[in-house]
Amino acid sequence: MLQLDSHPTGRHFLQIPGPSPVPDRILRALSLPTIDHRGPEFGALGRKVLAGIRQVFKTQHPVVIYPASGTGAWEAALSNTLSPGDHVLMFETGHFASLWQKMAARLGISTEFLVYGGTDADLPQAPGWRHGVQADLIEARLRKDTGKKIKAVCVVHNETSTGVTSDIASVRRAIDAAGHPALLMVDSISGLASADFRHDEWGVDVTISGSQKGLMLPPGISFNAISPRALDAMKSATLPRSFWAWDEIVEMNKDGYWPYTPNTNLLYGLSESLDMLLGEGLDNVFARHQRWGAGVRAAVNAWGLPIQCADPAVYSPVLTGVITPEGIDADAVRRLIHQRFDLSLGTGLGKLKGRMFRMGHLGDSNDLTLVAMVAGVEMGLKLSGVKLAGSGVQASMDYFAGHAAPAALQKAA
Numbered sequence: 368m369l370q371l372d373s374h375p376t377g378r379h380f381l382q383i384p385g386p387s388p389v390p391d392r393i394l395r396a397l398s399l400p401t402i403d404h405r406g407p408e409f410g411a412l413g414r415k416v417l418a419g420i421r422q423v424f425k426t427q428h429p430v431v432i433y434p435a436s437g438t439g440a441w442e443a444a445l446s447n448t449l450s451p452g453d454h455v456l457m458f459e460t461g462h463f464a465s466l467w468q469k470m471a472a473r474l475g476i477s478t479e480f481l482v483y484g485g486t487d488a489d490l491p492q493a494p495g496w497r498h499g500v501q502a503d504l505i506e507a508r509l510r511k512d513t514g515k516k517i518k519a520v521c522v523v524h525n526e527t528s529t530g531v532t533s534d535i536a537s538v539r540r541a542i543d544a545a546g547h548p549a550l551l552m553v554d555s556i557s558g559l560a561s562a563d564f565r566h567d568e569w570g571v572d573v574t575i576s577g578s579q580k581g582l583m584l585p586p587g588i589s590f591n592a593i594s595p596r597a598l599d600a601m602k603s604a605t606l607p608r609s610f611w612a613w614d615e616i617v618e619m620n621k622d623g624y625w626p627y628t629p630n631t632n633l634l635y636g637l638s639e640s641l642d643m644l645l646g647e648g649l650d651n652v653f654a655r656h657q658r659w660g661a662g663v664r665a666a667v668n669a670w671g672l673p674i675q676c677a678d679p680a681v682y683s684p685v686l687t688g689v690i691t692p693e694g695i696d697a698d699a700v701r702r703l704i705h706q707r708f709d710l711s712l713g714t715g716l717g718k719l720k721g722r723m724f725r726m727g728h729l730g731d732s733n734d735l736t737l738v739a740m741v742a743g744v745e746m747g748l749k750l751s752g753v754k755l756a757g758s759g760v761q762a763s764m765d766y767f768a769g770h771a772a773p774a775a776l777q778k779a780a
Contacts, residue, residue: 380710382740384527384686385557386579386586387730389636393583396639401631405624409631413623416634419641423559423582423649424574424592426566429617431591432637434630437556437577440589441467442474443611444552444573448597450605451475453518456508456549458500459483462528462717467521467554474606479517481508489673489690493718496526497677499533502541509545519550519572525558527580528716530688530725531676532562539570550597556580559590560644561656561685561729572597580685581656583643583730584636593617651773656684658770659728659737663687665766666741666759667726670748675723686713689744690723695753697724704747710740734767 381388402408420430433439449455454477457468471478481504483495490497500522509517520542525532535553542549550572555564559574560581566574571594578588593613601613615626644652660682667674667689675688691697701712701724713725726744728737741763748755 375709377709380708380736380740380743381730382727383711383713384530384580384725384727384729385577387581387583387727388732388736389585390583390643390731392643393636393639396635397585397632399632399635404629404631410623412631412634412638413620413625413629416637416641417620417623419645420590420637421592422645423641424566424576424590425564425568426574426592428567428595429593429598429613429620431593431613431616431620432625432629432634433589433591433611434587434628434633435589436586437554437575437589438466438470439611440556440575440577440591441470441554443589443591443608443613444575445471445474445476446604446606446608446611447591447613448550448552448573448600448604449474449476449518450603452477454479454516455519455521456481456505456517457521458505458523458533459495460498460500460523460529460531460533461496461526462719463526463554463556464523465717467523471521476606479508481505487677490719490722496529496719497531497675499526499531499678499681500538502534502537505538506541506545509542509547509549512547515548517547517549519552521552522554524553524555524564525562525683525685527557527686528719528725529675530683530686531678532558532681532683534681535564535571536569543570550600556589557685560640560649560652562683563649563653566592566594570594572600578633578637581652581729582637582640584633584640587630587633588637653684654773656729658772659732659734660684660687661770662734662763662766663726663728663737663741666745666763669755669757669759669762670745671756672753675719675725685727685729687726687728688719688723689726692753695751696721700724700747700751700753703750704743707750708743708746710743712744734772738763738767
């Protein structure tokens with residue numbers, strides 16, 4: 368029988384790509400006494416977090432906060448803007464793009480899934496899962512839609528299952544170049560607050576995100592950042608919605624309140640998270656994650672193993688996917704590492720199950736945290752019989768020692 372109170376000594380290394388390790392500052396904020404969610408103190412909290420989260424999304428427009436997972440925010444984005452039978456264009460970049468497509472179909476939306484056009488020797492079963500969105504394919508498809516039947520284009524910013532980002536600005540340019548009125552919806556659940564994201568500047572109509580990645584919170588909060596075009600689309604959309612409906616929430620949010628009971632203590636945590644992120648400065652936050660990602664990838668390159676993302680231009684600053692050699696079960700490697708070294712890594716999902724694992728470099732981490740993760744992975748790979756070309760630990764140490772954090776980051780730390 369599992370003993371929930373039996374833990375190894377020291378702190379568990381949670382190096383999955385979310386939920387991310389939660390800083391002690393946020394854990395302390397979560398422990399504050401719960402207050403009246405209709406009282407004046409809560410209204411002040413609500414107004415603060417709503418203003419702060421708009422800065423993270425880089426938008427002047429409403430951001431709706433739900434007491435739900437990112438999956439709920441997916442549904443909210445679709446149900447507030449679309450009607451049964453509407454046609455949407457989506458792009459298969461990985462497991463989460465596929466899950467979003469599955470949800471849309473279950474809601475009665477007609478979905479069209481664009482896929483990467485090339486092949487891949489390392490992962491022939493999922494070549495598109497090593498690349499980002501191809502904006503040219505989206506533009507070409509929209510140009511063929513002379514009847515303007517496609518109501519929305521849905522893409523993933525940072526595909527958590529693969530460690531591949533996509534150029535969202537290029538997708539907006541593709542839609543505009545085609546002269547198409549389709550809404551642009553973007554899942555930035557794992558990208559927000561770790562990778563640069565510009566809701567207004569990039570012309571995104573609905574951005575979906577969640578609390579448990581770059582915001583460094585436990586799961587349980589999700590977001591919709593909403594453009595004026597999306598709010599206008601809501602007026603004619605007929606998919607059923609009640610809990611997810613934007614209109615009541617946006618109206619009550621003006622005074623810092625919600626039409627139902629919000630998750631008060633997670634909002635305390637969000638308030639602290641925003642203080643940390645905005646206090647450090649978002650550009651510094653993004654640079655820190657880029658540096659962490661480069662240090663981890665140095666280790667993977669030293670091992671001689673393929674990185675899941677095949678295009679260095681779109682490496683994720685949030686996680687690095689590692690493809691194991693043929694005949695090596697990546698999940699068995701993960702289990703061994705967890706059992707021997709109390710280190711959790713992300714599993715391969717969907718078409719990648721058993722062929723790759725994911726190393727997270729986000730949340731409450733630092734250089735030494737990541738070097739320790741690399742050490743645990745290197746020991747696990749060797750114990751699993753994987754022949755490595757060189758020491759990833761040394762490569763990672765060399766990178767971090769030779770690429771010191773900028774002075775602003777050191778001061779913030």
